[in-house]
Amino acid sequence: MQITYETIDTVPDSIILSEILLLHERIFNQSKGLLEDIGKRYGLLFVLAMQGKQVIGYKIGYELNSKKFYSWLGGVDENYRNYGVATKLMEIQHQCLVQNGYKVVQTKTKNKWRRMLILNIKNGFDIIGTYTDDYGEPKIILEKNLI
Helix, strand or coil: CCCEEEEECCCCCHHHHHHHHHHHHHHHCCCCCHHHHHHCCCCCEEEEEEECCEEEEEEEEEECCCCEEEEEEEEECHHHCCCCHHHHHHHHHHHHHHHCCCCEEEEEEEHHHHHHHHHHHHCCCEEEEEEECCCCCEEEEEEEECC
């Protein structure tokens, strides 16, 4: 299995973007409004895992300020899980962030996404808080110092 990784620091072309949206829909069962939300973000970074021309994993984030980056969305196609793809996407994202002068990366997750919560903790994130979202679900806020 030949998986390649690439980074894009702007909104990807329409073919790649549509693949990301389809994968997001398959993983999270919704993508309504995602394209519009992407268009509202500043300092975007897309990290993609590719099998040939197919997007099999992605990590999307954006700048919160000149020193803090928000790792917003990500997922891996279920057929490619347990091969280290999510870990590699995170590693590449964090390398890019350090190279671009960010000091902290923040993310949020839910208890139902335990594998992501565990991955974040294993990779140096600390839980810094929780809150209840607009749908009544608890969310966990995590941060990692990059330096």
